[in-house]
């Protein structure tokens with residue numbers, strides 16, 4: 332385990348292995364990463380220079396979706412799976428700005444997320460950070476810390492933001508989403524974003540190879556594969572779209588660039 336924490340201080344030990352959470356932190360101009368993570372980030376940026384822009388779009392959509400669900404749909408519980416390292420405006424900050432009583436659970440496979448989360452959340456009674464593997468969804472759903480915050484008999488927002496492309500086909504991401512969907516109460520929402528294969532962009536395939544070879548994970552999926560994640564759910568307008576086009580707050584002037592189209596996402600309701 333590369334991380335240790337006390338109440339006030341986080342000490343991260345470099346084990347020489349890059350992780351998705353820390354590579355993403357590089358993309359967001361964070362400070363919690365090592366040289367090995369920067370190497371993977373730079374190799375990825377060499378293939379697709381728009382990745383930093385894409386990461387920013389991903390966070391901006393998260394802010395819009397969480398605000399909408401908390402403010403307009405009355406959602407009071409958020410299960411943020413593959414939450415990543417704390418960054419600017421995290422899910423609990425956005426949700427609890429709308430409703431201070433909103434409950435948020437962050438789940439990530441990388442223990443560094445727990446270490447940093449504990450330091451950030453020591454005074455927050457409505458938020459938890461859990462180290463768990465989404466590939467075992469029933470264990471995530473039954474985790475005592477998850478159950479201490481989330482009542483699955485009531486609507487919950489299940490967030491799978493930028494994580495399913497870290498699961499290989501044989502790990503059955505669609506089956507994982509189905510398990511989560513079946514556990515969620517009617518009135519729950521699913522919020523999913525994912526790298527998307529672009530037929531006119533060989534970089535989207537090349538990036539997959541970089542991520543697979545350097546990070547050991549990475550699967551860029553077709554629009555049809557993404558749509559299948561929402562099977563049995565009712566997609567909110569405007570559907571599955573490039574991230575900046577999901578209910579934008581400002582006018583998007585050029586929606587044709589790879590930086591806009593490479594990651595798509597949507598929000599759907601379980602009726």
Ligand code: SAM
Nearest residue numbers: 351352355413414415439440441464465492493
């Ligand atoms: N959700 C955040 C966002 O979109 O801003 C962070 C996305 S980051 C690209 C992907 C996160 O998924 C990383 O923090 C990584 O550790 C986590 N992750 C990857 N595989 C996982 C798994 N099997 N179970 C739980 N978390 C996982």
